[in-house]
Amino acid sequence: MSYDRYVAICKPLHYGTLLGSRACVHMAAAAWATGFLNALLQTANTFSLPLCNGNAVGHFFCEIPQILKLSCSHSYLREDGLLVVSACLAFVCFIFIFFSYVQIFRAVLRIPSEQGRHKAFSTCLPHLTVVCLFISTAMFAYLKPPSMSYSSLDLVLSVLYSVVPPAVNPLIYSMRNQELQDSVWKLISALFQ
Template identity: 80%
Template sequence: MSNSSSLTHFLLLAVTDRRELQLLHFWLFLAISLAALLANGLILSAVAWDHHLHTPRYFFLLNLSLTDLGCICTTVPKAMHNSLWDTTTISYMGCVFFLGAEYFLLTIMCYDRYVAICKPLHYGTLLGSRACAHMAAAAWATGFLNALLHTANTFSLPLCQGNALGQFFCEIPTILKLSCSQSYVRELGLIGVSDCLGFGCFVFIAFSYVQIFRAVLRIPSQQGRHKAFSTCLPHLTVVSLFVSTATFAYLKPPTMSSPSLDLALSVLYSVVPPALNPLIYSLRNQELKDAIRKMMTG
């Protein structure tokens, strides 16, 4: 196709052409988004309301809930709108990349667990209120800057392969496939920098958990080991789900690529974690469950 850089919108993937399945897709995404909004909203309210939860661990959880809300609100509503009204368009300004901040916050939350288990006597010093605020601000700023650079650079590329993304939300790799082959070298450089940063976070998380497991195994009592490990299990579950699905989606062999598989993987790493995070963190957390119960009963 001829150069199409003058276009003002992308075409998202139509999940199905059958009206019944489109409505089913709408109601499914509506249920997921409402559950995510309710659950994350309860966590935000409980952490802000109960002074017993004014600790570094729950401060970072509050920030993660805010990020989860942002992830849901930037992907799901447009997909619901398109399914309900049988459309596929999204404006350039409607494409927002938001997932970076969540990964950086998960890295900081890993550091919180590392200090709590491996250096408990220094917990108050290393994770004071000012240090926590600085780390959270750094995670948000890094995620915002990363998204801003990718957004500005990606949408400045001329499109030579039309404007059909073949995905239910805007993804950098799918946009690059539409750009002219001579024009995306700069964006590939930014992706390389982001990948190095993400890999550095992954190495830090892996190294921290090696130290955590070693410290837990040195605890003499079985009850103490179980209690220490249970505080890390929700975070480890969330990180594993997010990293495994995102890594497979971006690094899978081209021969395995198909519209249905790409759609399923995108939902797994962009929609499912924000919706499940509140459940994972509250399921085994008695303090959080008690705070929510007290808040709801007045």
């Protein structure tokens, strides 16, 4: 998405050639393959952990940090290594997104009209907000020290990175639609009358 915004704002005349259907298929396939490989490694490694503290996870979401608490061997170090590799992959993606947005903001700030800058920012900021929310909460959830493990904090972090971004993403992008904005304002005004 950041590459799409980068090309649309910084190289609009080359949009069709840089983001043709072939490029989109390659980017989607790379993202899906990376996600599938990461999930496969995490799942295989998690199922290989011996559990000696029972198999009941005291958490609504059955996630890796919660399962690691049940492990009684030192093989959890493999899982921690995989988590670090996953965090590094996410960090590389974040750096790519960050530098794309630096270029985008530099180009947007050179737009002479206020309306043009507002339109460009309104297309970029929702994506950047959702990505930052997802990456920051996921990294905090997986990389925080075990001494900071509180059941309620773990639950809130899990909801923040696994439920909120996918739920908020369509809402944020649809809020750019003027008809939807008018409908929401009418609903809000009707509720408070």
